[in-house]
Structure formats: structure tokens, C-alpha cells
Amino acid sequence: MATLEFVARRLVWAVFVILGIIIVNFILLRLAPGDPAAIMAGQAGATDEQYIAQLRAQFGLDRPLHVQLYTYIFDVARLDLGFSARQQVPVADLIFQRMPATLLLTGVAFLFSLGVGILLGALASRRAGGWADSFITVLALAAYATPIYWLGLMLILLFSVWLGWLPAYGMATIGGGAGGLAYSLDVARHLLMPALTLGLFYMAVYARLTRASMLEVQDQDFVKTAKAKGLPDWRITRAHVLRNAVLPVISYAGFQAGHLVGGAVLVETVFGWPGIGRLAFDALLQRDYNLLLGVFLFTAIMVIVFNIITDIVYTLVDPRIEVGR
Amino acid sequence: MIEFWTRFARNKGAVFGLVVLVGVIALAAFAHMLFPQSPWRMTGAPFQPPGAQPGHWLGTDTLGRDIAAGIAHGARVSILVGLVSTAVAVGIGVIAGAVAGYFGGLIDTAVMRFTEFFQTIPSVVLAIVLVAILQPSIESIIIAIAIVSWPPVARLVRGEFLTLRTREFVEAARVIGQSDTRIILTQILPNSLSPVIVTASLMVATAILLESAIAFLGLGDRNMMSWGYMIGAARTVIREAWWMSFFPGFAIFITVLAINLVGEGLNDALNPRLARQGRQ
Secondary structure, eight states: OHHHHHHHHHHHHHHHHHHHHHHHHHHHHHHSSSOHHHHHHHHTTOOOHHHHHHHHHHTTTTSOHHHHHHHHHHHHHTTOOOBOTTTOSBHHHHHHHHHHHHHHHHHHHHHHHHHHHHHHHHHHHHSTTSHHHHHHHHHHHHHHHSOHHHHHHHHIIIIIIISOOSOOSSSSOTTOOSSHHHHHHHHHHHHHHHHHHHHHHHHHHHHHHHHHHHHHHHTSHHHHHHHHTTOOHHHIIIIIIIHHHHHHHHHHHHHHHHHHHHHHHHHHHHHTOOSHHHHHHHHHHTTOHHHHHHHHHHHHHHHHHHHHHHHHHHHHHOTTOOTTO | OHHHHHHHHTOHHHHHHHHHHHHHHHHHHTHHHHSOSOTTSBOSOTTOOTTSSTTOTTOBOTTSBBHHHHHHHHHHHHHHHHHHHHHHHHHHHHHHHHHHHHHOHHHHHHHHHHHHHHHHSOHHHHHHHHHHHHOSSHHHHHHHHHHHHSHHHHHHHHHHHHHHTTSHHHHHHHHTTOOHHHIIIIIIHHHTHHHHHHHHHHHHHHHHHHHHHHHHTTOSOTTSOOHHHHHHHHGGGTTTOHHHHHHHHHHHHHHHHHHHHHHHHHHHHHOHHHHHHHHO
């Protein structure tokens, strides 16, 4: 019952946050340089005042601000984010077209960081001061200090330019067949470096979190009981310590969503990955504010949805903890 | 003070970090003496690898500009943006956190909801959008970084205020009739400063990384040479000229690493109890 109430409260909060973001986005759109009506007129090749005024009336730009905001909220609810100023295509279409590539990249980076991070953290906690422990300490220090886009460039230098093992650019070899196993392998080869670049920072974060959390759980009574029963070491680590230690790590995963999106803009730019991050970079270059803000709105809402899902999954998995915070 | 330094010096990494950091600050301060010419000026043949031409020991870029000069002048932007944007963010965070923690109740709820809202928005994307809309300049970069960095400070300060406001020395100050502002500024704030200092030192590192990312995407100040800009400009020629993106990136890496190490040292020195707990 308490869980249900919690879920409902989070959902209401999410609706308010999304509304807030739409309002922020609306304000930013109005702050963006250039009169939208003049830009549209310019693209149609017309400059006379009357035509601009007509456009303004047609798109409701002459109405009071609160009325414009009101219509904007309804437009967004219908997934109508307006037109890209340069490409003459609806912004929402462009975003949905690029969505799968970004989901693939961020999803793989997320699973990689979580999986390898937990594994390294568990290894490190088995012997404090051992090789795994020193390794994650150094790795974390390095990962915290490395600009993500520079890491990507250095990986390209090493694996593409010098060793020639991996492709540096794009998502698939141009002219390669579509579909089939060969295509999947091709995409996987292209995905390897971007996903590693994007996931490395959080891999270090998860390794440190897992280590700290496992050291804490190791001292608890139920672990002593397991030891007293004579269970083998690896079994205690896997079935008793890790299972309990992993919960706080999972609860932290919600924080990663926003970071992944920001990192994706940089990583996709470096590797020419055709996702929404690359779309945002192109919008920046062309000063296409409508498209840029469309991407911003869309990613912000995705992050919120992801946060709510992790929150809810967490309460369901671990009913002991009330996520009131 | 002596006690502070002995505790700080016990952390070898922190001492190393401090030495590097002093070096970077000196580089920034004396950039105009070491490299008197503008870092934007062509001073040699383009695409020269390190050491190929005398006077260009880190090589030249695609337009024949000296990489070493760019790094020295770029240190200024990094240090400037890192310090000023952190100062602004700490200012906003301390005010919001202090008001929320001290007054509690509805004000607390409102301020913390606002903070949570800001934390939910993907910060790198928001910073990029803000710089793009305010038009790229050193001021807009500082504002954008400050706007996305203050929430953790607000949460930290609020937590400190919540525990400190019920302490006896605060009650005593209230009994002798001190005003709220005075209690906040002279009683509680000084006692909650050390975790804020540690957090702020780490925020400088994050701010430098964020500035470099903004400049990398082509949104840097057009009048100031920046490490991120150098990497962004050299990105497309990585196959032919590794040195153009390697050295500026390494400068960012070593500077941010140094600041993080100093931050850890500060933590050991200012919060000895916590540090020992964390170490296990």
C-alpha cells in the first residue's frame, strides 16, 4: 500500500517536472536570437513587412505570451515540436529517426559500465590493497580527469589509425549489406569504441560504489552466520554479500541517465554516430535553435522517465526501503 | 594551520597535485611573458610535428599556430572559468541551502523541490543550450556552468544547516536576540564551511571539464584560446596530426587530476574523522 502511494507520488512529481521543463524550453525558445517569423519569411525568399506580419498571425506569434505558452504545451503533448529551420522537416520526425542509434549506444554503454563496474568492485573488495583494489583506484582517478571526447579521440588514434583494428567513424560500413548477421557484426565493431568511451567513467564509479558497499555488507551478522555454517568463500561473496551490496549501486543508476545523454552528444560527435547527440551538434553548427531545443526537451523528458522507472523498480525489488528521502 | 598542513602533506597524491596545480597557475600567469605573441597568430609552417621546427617544441596546428603557446594561453581560460563559475555556483548554492535549512517548513520544501528539478535536467545538454542561446562568450559560459552546478552545494549546505540549527550555540545566539541573518552568517555558516570547501574544490575540476567540452563543440569565446577549442579544431585531422589534439587534452587531464588530488587532500585535512572512515 505504501509502495503504491509512493509510485503515485513519483508519477505526479514527474508530471510537474515535465511541465516545468516544457516551460523552461518555451522561455529558451523565446530568448533564442532571431524572430521566427522573419526567419521563415527569409527562407521563402520574402522580406516585406506585410508577409512577416501575416506569418506571425498564422503561427500565433502575435498573441500574448501566456496564450502562446498554453498552445505550446498542447503542441508538445501532441509531439508537435515545430519545424527544423534548416532542414524543413518536423523536429519530432528527425528525433525519432535518430532515436534507435542513440538508444543502442547508451544502452550498451550503460550495461557495460554496470556489469564490468560491479565485477571489478567485487574483485577489489575481496582483498583490500590487492591488485584489483589498486587498479580501480587508479582507474577511477584517471576516469574522473579525462575529457570524454578526448578519450574517444585517443582510442581512435590507437585502434584505428595506428593498429587499424576498428573503424573510427559511423555506425556501419558504407555499401555493406543491410540486415543479417554480417551487418550486426559490422555495427558491433563500430559500436565498440563509442560504447567503451561513454561507459568508462561510470564503470569506475560503479566499481568504487560496489567496493564500498561490499566492504560494509561483509561485516554484517548474516555473513558471519554464512561463514559459521561453513559455506565456501565464493558462495558467500556471490549469494550473500553481492546480492545485498548491489542494491545501492542500482539505486545510483538513475543518476547516470542525464550524464549518458550529455556524454552522447560528445561521443556521437567524435565517432560520427548517427544519433540524437550528433543531431544536436549539427543543430548547434547551423544555429538551428528549434531543432536544438527540441532535442533538449526530448532528452530531458527521457531522463525523467528513466529516473521514475529506476525509482519504481528499486522499491519493488527492495520493499524494505522506503524511498521517501 | 600547522596541523592542517601536516595532515594535508600526509597524503602524497595531494602534494603532487598541489605542485602540478601551482605549475599550471604559473603557466597561466606568465603566458604573455613566455609566449608574447598572440596564440592565434601564425608563427610557423602548418602541420609541423613536435620538435621538427626550432621554437615549436610541441609542433604547430593546421594554420601554423604554435601548440605550446595555445596551451599556455589556454590555461588562463580554464583557470578563470573554473574559479569564477565555481564561485558563482557556490554563492547560489549556499544562499539556497542556507535559507532552506534554516527556515525549514514550506520554504524548505519549495527550495528543495526547485533544486531537485534542476538536478533532473541533463546538465551538459542544458549548459550547451544555454551558451548557444545566450551567444558564446566567456560570460555566457561562466553563467551556464554556474547554473548547472549549484544544486549539490544547496543540498550539502541545507543538510549542514538542518543539523547545526538545533545546536546549543545557535539557541544561545537566538536567546540573546541575534537576527536570523546574523545567526546564519556568523554562527552556522562558518561551522559548515569545511565540507563546502572540499566540494567546491572538486567543482572547479568539473567546471574545467565542462568548459573544455563546450569549447570543443565550437561554442568557446572567440577571443580566448582554450584547450577544448584546440582539440575541437584538430579533431578532423587526427589521422595526420596526433599532437594537435594529444597535448591540449593531456593538459586538461593533468590539471583536472591535480585538482581532484588536492581536493582529496583538503578532505583529509579538514574532515579528519570522515577521511578515516572512508578509507577503512
